[in-house]
Amino acid sequence: MTTTRLTPATAALLTLPPLLWAGNAVVGRMVTELVPPLTLNFLRWLVAFAILLPLGGWVLRRGSGLLAHWRRFALLGLLGVGMYNALQYLALHTSSPVNVTLVASSMPLWMLALGTLFFRSPVTRPQLLGALLSMAGVAVVLARGDWAQLARLKLVAGDLYMVVATISWAWYSWLLARRDEPDAMRADWAAFLMAQVVFGLGWSGLLTAGEWALTDARIDWGWPLAAALLYVAIGPAVLAYRFWNLGVQRAGPAVAGFFGNLTPVFAAVLSALFLGEAPRPYHALAFALIAAGIVASARR
Incomplete structure (x- = not known):
């Protein structure tokens, strides 16, 4: 049986994305009155595209291999750029940042299930133990230290959106582990992400067009929204995706999925700080x- 070596450097790589994504949930909740959710996702990746263009723009040239592997990148763009983030921002209109990240913390279970069903990755006892321990940690946050809180838990539409989003992200992470693109593209992280964003913008653009056609969408431009767009584009988009992609390549999708459970803890702390409350024991x-x-989960 092969083993997954989780080094301190790899653990750090996989810890930073949950922190940035927790901030993404908090910021997304803060701007719900300023911009529609699907439009926010499109604008976020439009800014990210502008950031990536001078770094990995060569992938858009003829002969880069992008067109030859367009099906792979169209699927990655749909799952990781189009669906996951759009559904998360949509969920934040009816659910809190903590609840949204808590639902997303079911990631290890979906990782193990998809790996077993579609990627021939057997589930080991350490992985099951890791899933149970991680879910117990999530339950502690959900209960806020009082187990009676679990009995009063109510799910809303946003929580169901996040279930679909989490499944799409688990699938996306497994696809990252497959190396079907040219080595030059895989070696250049900016080009690899740019290839996904190009197609992701197409998917998110279609969703945004539907949002504006079917709803009374509007945008309240100003410094708060501009600052929010810069954060969600630079941090949770460009930097987090870079760290996550590299971490998945090093540790594997199954182990990486467990790090997603750190997101609700970070979200709870950030939400508490924004509300002026200190983190709890x-x-x-x-x-x-x-x-x-x-x-x-990383043990033999």
Whole structure:
């Protein structure tokens, strides 16, 4: 049986995206009154495209291999750029950042299920143990240290949107582990992400057009929205995707999925800070359980 080596450097790579994505959920919630959710996703990736253009724009040239592998990048763009983020912003209109990230923390289970069903990746006992420990950490955050809170939990439409989003992200992560594109494109992270964003903009553009045609969409331009767009484009988009892609290549999709459970912990802390409240002791307990799940999942 092959093993997955989780080094400190790889763990750091996979920890940064959940932190940035937690901030993405908080910021997305803050601008719900300023911009429609699908439009926010399109604008986010439009800014990211402008950032990536001088770094990996060569992939748009003829002979780069993009057209030869357009099906792969069209699917990656749909799952990772078009669907996941659009559904998350849509979910934030009816659900809180903590709830949204908590639903997304079911990622390890979807990772293991998709890996077994479609990618011939057997589930090991350490991975099951890691999933249980990580989900226990999520439950601690969900209960806020009081288990009676779980009995009063109510799911809303946003939570269901996040279930679909999480499945799409799990599928996206497994596809990242497959090396079907030219080596030059895989070696250049900006070009590899640019290839996904090009098609992702097409998908998100179609969704945005539908949003404006079917709803009374409007945008309130100003410095708050501009600052939010810069953050969600630079941090959760460009930097987080770079770190996540590299981490998945090093540790594998199944192990990487466990790091997603750090997102609700970070979201709870960030939400508490924005509300002027200090982090609670149960946040530390949840972090310890999730970290234990990560370590257990990477063992032989």
